[in-house]
Amino acid sequence: MARKNRKNCQVKKMDLKKIEQGVRLVIEGLSEDPERPGLKGTPGRVARMMEDILGGTLLDPTEDLEVFQDERHDELVLIRNIPLYSFCEHHLLPFAGVAHVAYIPKEGRIIGLSKIARLVDTLARRLQVQERLTKQVADILNATLNPLGVMVVIEAEHLCMSMRGIKKPKAITVTSAVRGSFRNNPATRTEAMMLIKGGIPGGREV
Numbered sequence: 553m554a555r556k557n558r559k560n561c562q563v564k565k566m567d568l569k570k571i572e573q574g575v576r577l578v579i580e581g582l583s584e585d586p587e588r589p590g591l592k593g594t595p596g597r598v599a600r601m602m603e604d605i606l607g608g609t610l611l612d613p614t615e616d617l618e619v620f621q622d623e624r625h626d627e628l629v630l631i632r633n634i635p636l637y638s639f640c641e642h643h644l645l646p647f648a649g650v651a652h653v654a655y656i657p658k659e660g661r662i663i664g665l666s667k668i669a670r671l672v673d674t675l676a677r678r679l680q681v682q683e684r685l686t687k688q689v690a691d692i693l694n695a696t697l698n699p700l701g702v703m704v705v706i707e708a709e710h711l712c713m714s715m716r717g718i719k720k721p722k723a724i725t726v727t728s729a730v731r732g733s734f735r736n737n738p739a740t741r742t743e744a745m746m747l748i749k750g751g752i753p754g755g756r757e758v
Protein backbone atom coordinates (compact mmCIF):
# COMPACT_ATOMS: atom_id res chain seq x y z
CA MET A 553 0.00 0.00 0.00
CA ALA A 554 2.73 2.41 1.00
CA ARG A 555 4.60 1.60 -2.16
CA LYS A 556 1.53 2.24 -4.27
CA ASN A 557 1.07 5.60 -2.59
CA ARG A 558 4.67 6.51 -3.24
CA LYS A 559 4.15 5.77 -6.90
CA ASN A 560 1.09 8.00 -6.91
CA CYS A 561 3.15 10.78 -5.37
CA GLN A 562 5.64 10.61 -8.19
CA VAL A 563 2.89 10.94 -10.78
CA LYS A 564 1.24 13.90 -9.06
CA LYS A 565 3.20 17.08 -9.57
CA MET A 566 2.65 20.75 -9.03
CA ASP A 567 2.16 22.85 -12.15
CA LEU A 568 4.84 25.46 -11.51
CA LYS A 569 4.17 27.23 -14.82
CA LYS A 570 0.56 27.75 -13.80
CA ILE A 571 1.60 29.13 -10.40
CA GLU A 572 4.03 31.50 -12.16
CA GLN A 573 1.30 32.73 -14.48
CA GLY A 574 -1.01 33.27 -11.52
CA VAL A 575 1.55 35.25 -9.55
CA ARG A 576 2.23 37.40 -12.60
CA LEU A 577 -1.49 38.13 -12.88
CA VAL A 578 -1.60 39.09 -9.20
CA ILE A 579 1.31 41.49 -9.73
CA GLU A 580 -0.47 43.01 -12.73
CA GLY A 581 -3.71 43.16 -10.74
CA LEU A 582 -1.89 45.17 -8.11
CA SER A 583 -1.07 47.77 -10.82
CA GLU A 584 2.58 46.88 -10.54
CA ASP A 585 4.92 46.30 -13.45
CA PRO A 586 5.90 42.62 -13.57
CA GLU A 587 8.82 43.51 -15.83
CA ARG A 588 10.55 45.91 -13.46
CA PRO A 589 13.85 44.51 -12.19
CA GLY A 590 12.73 43.75 -8.63
CA LEU A 591 9.67 41.79 -9.78
CA LYS A 592 10.92 40.13 -12.96
CA GLY A 593 12.03 36.92 -11.26
CA THR A 594 9.31 36.94 -8.62
CA PRO A 595 6.72 34.64 -10.25
CA GLY A 596 9.35 31.93 -10.73
CA ARG A 597 10.68 32.38 -7.20
CA VAL A 598 7.22 32.21 -5.69
CA ALA A 599 6.37 29.07 -7.69
CA ARG A 600 9.51 27.29 -6.47
CA MET A 601 8.82 28.46 -2.92
CA MET A 602 5.23 27.16 -3.11
CA GLU A 603 6.52 23.80 -4.25
CA ASP A 604 8.62 23.70 -1.10
CA ILE A 605 6.35 25.14 1.58
CA LEU A 606 3.23 23.38 0.25
CA GLY A 607 5.07 20.20 -0.67
CA GLY A 608 3.07 18.19 1.85
CA THR A 609 0.16 18.35 -0.60
CA LEU A 610 1.79 15.65 -2.70
CA LEU A 611 2.87 13.40 0.15
CA ASP A 612 1.02 10.59 1.85
CA PRO A 613 1.22 11.49 5.57
CA THR A 614 0.83 7.85 6.62
CA GLU A 615 3.87 6.73 4.67
CA ASP A 616 6.85 6.01 6.92
CA LEU A 617 4.68 5.81 10.04
CA GLU A 618 6.30 2.60 11.13
CA VAL A 619 4.94 1.13 14.35
CA PHE A 620 7.32 -0.62 16.76
CA GLN A 621 6.52 -3.13 19.46
CA ASP A 622 7.91 -2.35 22.89
CA GLU A 623 6.01 -4.20 25.58
CA ARG A 624 7.67 -2.21 28.34
CA HIS A 625 6.13 1.07 27.36
CA ASP A 626 2.55 1.87 28.33
CA GLU A 627 2.93 5.36 29.80
CA LEU A 628 2.17 8.74 28.32
CA VAL A 629 4.47 9.91 25.54
CA LEU A 630 4.51 13.64 24.81
CA ILE A 631 6.40 15.65 22.22
CA ARG A 632 6.12 19.28 23.06
CA ASN A 633 6.80 22.35 20.88
CA ILE A 634 7.06 20.76 17.45
CA PRO A 635 7.64 23.81 15.20
CA LEU A 636 4.89 24.30 12.70
CA TYR A 637 4.56 26.42 9.56
CA SER A 638 1.34 26.17 7.62
CA PHE A 639 -0.72 28.14 5.15
CA CYS A 640 -4.24 29.43 5.76
CA GLU A 641 -6.40 28.28 2.88
CA HIS A 642 -8.81 31.20 3.25
CA HIS A 643 -6.25 33.96 2.79
CA LEU A 644 -3.11 32.25 1.47
CA LEU A 645 -1.14 33.67 4.37
CA PRO A 646 1.02 31.66 6.77
CA PHE A 647 0.17 30.60 10.24
CA ALA A 648 3.00 29.48 12.48
CA GLY A 649 3.37 28.06 15.93
CA VAL A 650 3.91 24.79 17.73
CA ALA A 651 2.19 21.43 18.01
CA HIS A 652 2.14 19.26 21.12
CA VAL A 653 1.36 15.61 20.51
CA ALA A 654 0.68 13.11 23.29
CA TYR A 655 -0.39 9.50 23.20
CA ILE A 656 -0.65 6.52 25.51
CA PRO A 657 0.50 3.31 23.83
CA LYS A 658 -1.67 0.22 23.83
CA GLU A 659 -0.10 -3.24 24.01
CA GLY A 660 3.35 -1.72 23.55
CA ARG A 661 2.75 -0.18 20.12
CA ILE A 662 4.91 2.92 19.75
CA ILE A 663 6.15 5.11 16.93
CA GLY A 664 9.45 6.94 16.29
CA LEU A 665 9.39 10.44 17.77
CA SER A 666 10.79 12.00 14.59
CA LYS A 667 7.96 10.36 12.65
CA ILE A 668 5.44 12.30 14.68
CA ALA A 669 7.26 15.56 13.92
CA ARG A 670 7.32 14.61 10.25
CA LEU A 671 3.60 13.81 10.28
CA VAL A 672 2.89 17.30 11.62
CA ASP A 673 5.17 18.79 8.98
CA THR A 674 3.62 16.89 6.06
CA LEU A 675 0.11 17.86 7.08
CA ALA A 676 1.11 21.47 7.79
CA ARG A 677 2.74 22.03 4.41
CA ARG A 678 -0.62 22.19 2.65
CA LEU A 679 -3.43 24.67 2.28
CA GLN A 680 -4.94 24.23 5.72
CA VAL A 681 -7.08 25.48 8.52
CA GLN A 682 -5.75 24.97 12.01
CA GLU A 683 -8.78 23.03 13.23
CA ARG A 684 -8.52 20.47 10.44
CA LEU A 685 -4.76 20.14 10.82
CA THR A 686 -5.19 19.37 14.53
CA LYS A 687 -7.83 16.72 13.84
CA GLN A 688 -5.86 15.13 11.03
CA VAL A 689 -2.78 14.62 13.21
CA ALA A 690 -4.92 13.05 15.95
CA ASP A 691 -6.94 10.84 13.60
CA ILE A 692 -3.96 9.51 11.66
CA LEU A 693 -2.08 8.66 14.87
CA ASN A 694 -5.22 7.07 16.27
CA ALA A 695 -5.74 4.93 13.18
CA THR A 696 -2.07 3.97 12.85
CA LEU A 697 -1.27 3.17 16.48
CA ASN A 698 -4.67 2.28 17.87
CA PRO A 699 -3.43 3.65 21.21
CA LEU A 700 -5.31 4.10 24.48
CA GLY A 701 -5.52 7.80 23.76
CA VAL A 702 -4.22 10.63 21.58
CA MET A 703 -4.16 14.34 22.29
CA VAL A 704 -2.99 17.04 19.90
CA VAL A 705 -2.78 20.72 20.83
CA ILE A 706 -1.72 23.37 18.32
CA GLU A 707 -0.92 26.97 19.20
CA ALA A 708 -0.40 29.29 16.26
CA GLU A 709 -0.34 32.91 15.17
CA HIS A 710 -2.20 33.58 11.94
CA LEU A 711 -0.89 36.37 9.77
CA CYS A 712 -4.41 36.77 8.37
CA MET A 713 -5.40 37.88 11.88
CA SER A 714 -2.25 39.88 12.58
CA MET A 715 -1.84 41.77 9.30
CA ARG A 716 -5.40 42.24 8.13
CA GLY A 717 -8.98 42.20 9.35
CA ILE A 718 -9.06 42.63 13.10
CA LYS A 719 -5.27 43.24 13.20
CA LYS A 720 -4.49 41.48 16.43
CA PRO A 721 -0.79 40.67 16.34
CA LYS A 722 0.41 38.08 18.83
CA ALA A 723 -3.07 36.63 19.31
CA ILE A 724 -2.60 32.89 19.56
CA THR A 725 -5.23 30.45 18.36
CA VAL A 726 -5.29 27.21 20.33
CA THR A 727 -6.97 24.10 18.99
CA SER A 728 -7.08 20.62 20.44
CA ALA A 729 -8.22 17.18 19.38
CA VAL A 730 -8.57 14.46 22.00
CA ARG A 731 -9.28 10.80 21.40
CA GLY A 732 -9.71 7.75 23.63
CA SER A 733 -8.61 8.01 27.26
CA PHE A 734 -7.75 11.72 26.94
CA ARG A 735 -11.37 12.31 26.06
CA ASN A 736 -12.86 9.95 28.63
CA ASN A 737 -10.59 10.57 31.60
CA PRO A 738 -10.23 14.17 32.86
CA ALA A 739 -7.24 13.25 35.07
CA THR A 740 -5.30 11.91 32.08
CA ARG A 741 -6.14 15.01 30.07
CA THR A 742 -5.07 17.28 32.93
CA GLU A 743 -1.77 15.44 33.27
CA ALA A 744 -1.07 15.94 29.56
CA MET A 745 -2.02 19.63 29.72
CA MET A 746 0.30 20.14 32.70
CA LEU A 747 3.16 18.52 30.83
CA ILE A 748 2.43 20.59 27.73
CA LYS A 749 2.60 23.74 29.83
CA GLY A 750 6.00 22.65 31.08
CA GLY A 751 5.13 21.45 34.55
CA ILE A 752 4.73 18.11 36.18
CA PRO A 753 1.37 17.38 37.83
CA GLY A 754 1.38 18.51 41.44
CA GLY A 755 5.07 19.32 41.22
CA ARG A 756 7.65 21.87 40.21
CA GLU A 757 8.17 23.42 36.83
CA VAL A 758 10.49 21.44 34.59
Ligand SMILES: [Zn+2]
Nearest residue numbers: 640642643712
Ligand atom coordinates in the same frame (compact mmCIF):
# COMPACT_ATOMS: atom_id res chain seq x y z
ZN1 LIG B 1 -6.85 33.07 7.24
